[in-house]
Amino acid sequence: MLVEVARDVDAAVKRPPSSPAVRTKFQVVALLVREERARVKADDSLTTSKRAEELKRLDGVATMLAKTAARDTSLLALLADDARVSDAARALKAKVMRAGGLEPPEPSEDPTPVAPTTPTFSSSPQVVPRSVVSRQMANPFLAPDFEAAAQRAAPRARRLAGWELLEPLFRSFEKAATGAPACMALPDPRPVPVPSGRDLMPHQAQVVTAAARGHRTFLLADEPGLGKTAQALLAAQAADAYPLLVVVPNVVKANWAREVALWTPSRRSTVVHGDGDQMDGFADVVIVNYEILDRHVGWLGDLGFRGMVVDEAHLIKNKTSQRSQHVLALSDRIRTRVARPLLMALTGTPLINDIEDFRAIWQLLGWIDAKGPLGALADALEDTGLTPADPGFSAAARASVIDMGIVRRRKIDVVADIPARRVADLPVELDGAAGRSIRAAEAALTARLVQRYTTALELRTGGSVVDEIDGIDHELVRRVAAAELKDSTSKAGGENVFTMVRRIGQAKAGPAADYAAQLARNVGKVVFFAKHVDVMDQAEQLFAERGIRYASIRGDQTTKVREKNITAFVEDPDVQIVVCSLTAAGVGLNLQVASNLVLAELSWTYAEQTQAIDRIHRIGQAEPVTAWRIIAAQTVDSRIAELIDSKSGLAARALDGASEEDVTSATSVQLETLVGQLTDALRPPELV
Structure with a gap:
């Protein structure tokens, strides 16, 4: 049988x-x-x-x-x-x-109720950062949430208790699909207080308004480039969901800390690295990456978070993985202690790809558990008056899930909200030996500049630095920087600003390629730009390892090979990424089949950056264009990015015929980079 x-x-x-x-x-x-x-x-x-x-x-x-x-x-x-x-x-x-000839056992008259299963915490060795211990000692008692206890004590009788509901719920997104993105009804946007100099777009304000009105669970699946990070942070502020836990991929940890400072400057953030020795246990926003959750999941579950944001949430789709189990365990602990916490899953992946992949995300948000729908979703299904056997159940079930908080907008849906093209910086932290080596080289360069300046000052004042010189001699700073730049250009070998920027580009290759791969999975075709061949090689190796098909445009290709690769990217739907040399592919190409571009390495000029972006921002481009610029945080990379942006207006005037070429040249950015390094080193620490 x-x-x-x-x-x-x-x-x-x-x-x-x-x-x-x-x-x-x-x-x-x-x-x-x-x-x-x-x-x-x-x-x-x-x-x-x-x-x-x-x-x-x-x-x-x-x-x-x-x-x-x-x-x-x-x-x-x-x-x-x-x-x-x-x-x-x-x-x-x-x-x-x-x-088969066996007698089944008699059903029990009074079956013993099975306790709901709770995701387990990690069995790996746990750490508790010292600052977290200090916070727990300062406030050892968490305020009880009586509403949470009341909700658990009074479950509602279920008409659908005997039905298998999870499978029909998942299949409803296939049977009742309308062809339009799944999106809950959102309120009209209300004015949202944002820091001076920041602008919140109407589609972003809708989610924040929904949170302010009491909505507490969101599967925010907007396309990349529509500002999901800002929406999540401002929704947490509207819901007063502090302390807030943010779980993210390693590549965007630094960016989340930066966004907290930009959008909610009154709230302190802390990033957990390694064992958390340097973190701030009293921060309002705790940012941790998936890879180190196994060490920290214990104290994170006990800290008393009132909100949780999971970025790139499709990474938890495999419920058997440690990553998924840790995230689900933390969500379960938060929902056990807080009646209505703010729970947000952020992903750019379209929901219609494979709805089974979202089983773990729905569980993270508290919509379902391993057995069936929970709470508000269960109530909504009851209120339909339908069962899975009824013809209208799929449409009603799909609508019930979407109303729980699925938000999906595409660039083309909100084209009036966003600029035709924009540059979005993504700061990444350079960890490991490469990061330490780059920081050491930058410190050595700065020390050499200071030594040059000090020596020049001693010679000018007759052998010693005298007190009569108040502050910094900026003219001397520029002369020292110019001399260093001249030496760097003329001498082969040795550590200088050019070799340092090259090494930063090599260290950024992995994170930049990783982010491009995420974009390709979320939105389709992506253009990847780099200056150096070794950076292109690293990126292509990562794409190959992940099974992502790519084309390559380099300076050493014949015209025939180049055209073949361009055609493959433009016409073959399976070729997701084109890896381009910034110098070889910066002009003369039409790649507008994509609307997202990754700049893995910085140019020395604004014009070169603009030429790369113009490969996709051309007449006929139907969607707003986003250029994702990868910046190595806390390195000279950040200074170069600021200088390129500051020259943008001068570059525009130069194109209009003004004689600004000298100010917008690569040499000027290189010189200003060294001037900035030396000036910061000479200032008192409290003024830097």
Whole structure:
């Protein structure tokens, strides 16, 4: 009997999608194989050879199930220890047992209620940063949330209690899809207080207004470039969801800290690195990356967060991964302690790709657990008055999930809100040996500049630095910087501003390529620009390792190869990224099939940067263009970016015929970079 049912399941799974009935059969056969193995092993009346024969036959059925699950991996969730066994599954199990000559056990009159499963915390060695201990000692008691306790104590009677609901919920996004992005009804935007010099776009203000009115769960799936980070931070401020936990990929940790300072300057943020020795345990916003959660998940669960933001939330789709389990455990702990915490999952991935991937995200937001819908979503499904057997259930179920807080806008949907093109800086931190080496080289360069300045000052004042010179001699600073630049240009070898910028570009190659890969997965085609061949090589290697098809445009290619690669990127939907040399591909190309561009290395001129952006920002481009500029935080890279931006107006006037070429040249940016380094080194620390 088990073999026969297993074959039926395998045949059905070959014709996806798997129906609920097929999934129930799979679960029943797996349960019976598990029980039969236990019974055979415990049966003392069987001889050794007979027991081995029976176990071999059961292993054959188990092998069939494994091959079936390999075709539809979502079936594996039915084998989990906490997987829900529906009434339909129990009835089928009894039927199969009777057909196989076994009498099913009598159902219990008063079954023992099963406690809800809670995601477990990491078994890895845990750390507790010293500043966190200080915070806990300063306030050892968390204020009780009586509303949370009341909600847990008074569950509502469920009309749909006997129905399998998760599968119909997921399939409703396929059966009742309208073709438009899934997006909840959002309120008209109200004025949102933002810091001076910052502008919140209307589509961003809608989410913040919804949070201010009491909405507390969001699956924010706007396309990249629409300002999800600002929406999340201002929503947390509107909901007073502090302290706020932010879980992000490593590549954007520094950017989140920067965005906190820009959008909510009254709130302190702290970034957790390594064991957290340098973090601020009293900060309002705690930023931690997925990779180190295993060390910190314990104290993070006890800190008393009232809100949680998970960036690039599609990274938790595999519920069996440690990363997913840690995030879900933290969300569960927060929801246990706080009645209505702010929970936000940020992702640019379209929801219609594979709705099964969003099972973990819905659980993170508290919409479902491993068994079925929870809380407000369960109430909404009850209020439809429908069951999964009714024709209108899919449309009503899809609408109920979307109303829980799915927000998806595309650039083209809000084109009036955003500029036709913009440059968005993404600061990244250079960790490890490469980062330490670059910082050491930058310190050595600065020390050399200071030594040159001090020596020149001593010679001018007759052998010693005298007190009569008040402050900094800026003219001397410029002369020292010019001399250093001349030496750097004329001498081969040695550490100078050019070799340092080159090394920074090499160190940024990995994070830049990683971000380009995320963009390609989220929005489609992406243009990747770099100055140096080794940076292009590193990026292409990462894309190849991740199975991302790419084209390459370099200076050493023949015209035929170049045209072939351009055509592949423009016309082949499977070629997601084109890797371009900033000098070889900066002009004469039309790549407007993409609207997102990654600048992995900085130019020395604003014009060169603009030429690269103009490869996609051309007549015929239907969407706003975003250029993502990767900046190495706390290095000379940041200064160069500021100088390039400051020259943009001068460059524009030069193009209009003004004689500003000398001010906007690469040499001027290089000189100003060295001037800035030396000036900051000479200032008192409190003025830097």
